[in-house]
Amino acid sequence: xxxxxxxxxxxxxxxxxxxxxxxxxxxxxxxxxxxxxxxxxxxxxxxxxxxxxxxxxxxxxxxxxxxxxxxxxxxxxxxxxxxxxxxxxxxxxxxxxxxxxxxxxxxxxxxxxxxxxxxxxxxxxxxxxxxxxxxxxxxxxxxxxxxxxxxxxxxxxxxxxxxxxxxxxxxxxxxxxxxxxxxxxxxxxxxxxxxxxxxxxxxxxxxxxxxxxxxxxxxxxxxxxxxxxxxxxxxxxxxxxxxxxxxxxxxxxxxxxxxxxxxxxxxxxxxxxxxxxxxxxxxxxxxxxxxxxxxxxxxxxxxxxxxxxxxxxxxxxxxxxxxxxxxxxxxxxxxxxxxxxxxxxxxxxxxxxxxxxxxxxxxxxxxxxxxxxxxxxxxxxxxxxxxxxxxxxxxxxxxxxxxxxxxxxxxxxxxxxxxxxxxxxxxxxxxxxxxxxxxxxxxxxxxxxxxxxxxxxxxxxxxxxxxxxxxxxxxxxxxxxxxxxxxxxxxxxxxxxxxxxxxxxxxxxxxxxxx
Numbered sequence: 001x002x003x004x005x006x007x008x009x010x011x012x013x014x015x016x017x018x019x020x021x022x023x024x025x026x027x028x029x030x031x032x033x034x035x036x037x038x039x040x041x042x043x044x045x046x047x048x049x050x051x052x053x054x055x056x057x058x059x060x061x062x063x064x065x066x067x068x069x070x071x072x073x074x075x076x077x078x079x080x081x082x083x084x085x086x087x088x089x090x091x092x093x094x095x096x097x098x099x100x101x102x103x104x105x106x107x108x109x110x111x112x113x114x115x116x117x118x119x120x121x122x123x124x125x126x127x128x129x130x131x132x133x134x135x136x137x138x139x140x141x142x143x144x145x146x147x148x149x150x151x152x153x154x155x156x157x158x159x160x161x162x163x164x165x166x167x168x169x170x171x172x173x174x175x176x177x178x179x180x181x182x183x184x185x186x187x188x189x190x191x192x193x194x195x196x197x198x199x200x201x202x203x204x205x206x207x208x209x210x211x212x213x214x215x216x217x218x219x220x221x222x223x224x225x226x227x228x229x230x231x232x233x234x235x236x237x238x239x240x241x242x243x244x245x246x247x248x249x250x251x252x253x254x255x256x257x258x259x260x261x262x263x264x265x266x267x268x269x270x271x272x273x274x275x276x277x278x279x280x281x282x283x284x285x286x287x288x289x290x291x292x293x294x295x296x297x298x299x300x301x302x303x304x305x306x307x308x309x310x311x312x313x314x315x316x317x318x319x320x321x322x323x324x325x326x327x328x329x330x331x332x333x334x335x336x337x338x339x340x341x342x343x344x345x346x347x348x349x350x351x352x353x354x355x356x357x358x359x360x361x362x363x364x365x366x367x368x369x370x371x372x373x374x375x376x377x378x379x380x381x382x383x384x385x386x387x388x389x390x391x392x393x394x395x396x397x398x399x400x401x402x403x404x405x406x407x408x409x410x411x412x413x414x415x416x417x418x419x420x421x422x423x424x425x426x427x428x429x430x431x432x433x434x435x436x437x438x439x440x441x442x443x444x445x446x447x448x449x450x451x452x453x454x455x456x457x458x459x460x461x462x463x464x465x466x467x468x469x470x471x472x473x474x475x476x477x478x479x480x481x482x483x484x485x486x487x488x489x490x491x492x493x494x495x496x497x498x499x500x501x502x503x504x505x506x507x508x509x510x511x512x513x514x515x
Contacts, residue, residue, distance in 0.1 A: 044276035057132035060237030064230040093129045123197035130204035137211040164199035239384035251410040259402035275407040278350035282357030289365035325449040333480040336472040353411035363418035370425040373433035390421040
């Protein structure tokens with residue numbers, strides 16, 4: 001697969017993620033409008049824990065699938081990994097349902113608003129189970145270079161989710177008040193959050209149904225020896241994923257609830273709601289990262305089979321960082337526009353953490369790119385050690401910073417941990433699988449992007465909009481556009497030869513032939 005094909009697939013994966021996220025952003029103002037700040041904080045707690053459960057339920061089988069599905073072995077690897085996930089998902093889900101009461105009545109369950117709502121917990125278990133059962137089918141589409149079908153299924157999933165939410169939270173209450181009493185009394189039940197979970201169950205179930213024809217075509221064969229080899233490779237990835245999620249979601253799920261110096265539970269949930277709402281703005285940059293990851297993982301494994309692709313990996317990293325920097329500025333410089341997704345001014349005070357979280361996600365994206373060295377060299381245990389170190393650092397820094405700086409301390413911790421994780425992964429990678437990355441250029445592009453934002457922010461606070469730094473005044477927008485344009489021109493000037501080599505747009509940067 002060439003960079004051209006990787007770019008094309010990243011576009012498809014990225015567009016499906018962008019459309020999914022944009023539709024999800026449609027839900028965020030809806031949730032913020034119908035849920036109180038405390039209830040939104042509870043909902044955010046639950047969805048901060050779900051990624052941990054997904055890591056346990058899939059236990060690295062997706063990556064193992066890519067690693068072992070070489071030519072001639074795709075069929076047996078596919079069937080073995082699918083059977084493994086089906087059996088383990090059924091067993092783990094059954095255990096969770098048997099432990100419903102102890103879980104929902106625990107301290108974490110009460111903080112997540114699950115106490116007294118066993119049905120909600122059942123919905124959550126179903127969501128996690130359906131997601132686990134579709135993990136390998138999604139991976140199969142990526143391996144077979146079928147990004148269009150992948151994108152269609154993802155979009156159907158989120159459209160179903162949006163429609164279900166709108167039906168339960170908007171349409172049902174209006175119809176019920178007009179005499180349609182055969183519909184559920186959503187507002188009267190005071191269980192709005194439960195209908196949000198139910199909407200997710202419906203969308204996850206529809207996704208599984210869409211994969212049934214693909215699942216039925218699998219040859220149901222199980223190779224115990226292959227399974228043991230895949231487990232040996234994959235199990236350390238549980239630690240990689242779990243430790244990574246400590247930094248990615250534990251800030252909302254545990255660190256903030258535990259370390260915020262606020263005694264009132266409702267007030268604490270409101271603060272977590274502010275942090276979670278603004279965290280969603282930082283996710284704008286992760287749409288591209290996720291799209292790139294979906295296309296890059298099978299790309300990297302396939303390239304490794306065809307000689308020494310290290311120069312190609314270095315080139316991919318440079319293009320990746322350039323786009324990340326442009327996206328960082330696109331979000332950070334225009335926060336006065338992006339804030340409309342927050343809907344209520346109550347959440348605006350958290351906008352100051354968005355640039356920190358954007359930078360954190362940039363470091364995380366680079367780290368994901370770097371991890372290919374331990375996946376290709378079968379040193380997944382080393383990857384586990386890296387993430388355990390940064391998870392420990394996350395505990396330490398959150399313990400120290402949140403009591404002093406509040407949720408800003410949580411954001412700062414996230415950025416520091418991702419930076420250190422990225423650096424450790426880079427230096428170890430250069431020892432075991434050296435890749436000639438263009439470090440001076442990468443550092444220059446990242447550093448200049450950060451400086452550009454903070455110079456603009458200094459001007460905005462001191463001169464352009466001293467009364468309200470996030471006011472969308474014509475002058476502040478004009479200056480932001482000027483800064484953004486100058487940065488992009490600098491990138492184009494520095495990389496004009498690189499852009500000339502790219503598909504589609506390359507012809508606009510190629511030097512013109514002289515007569």
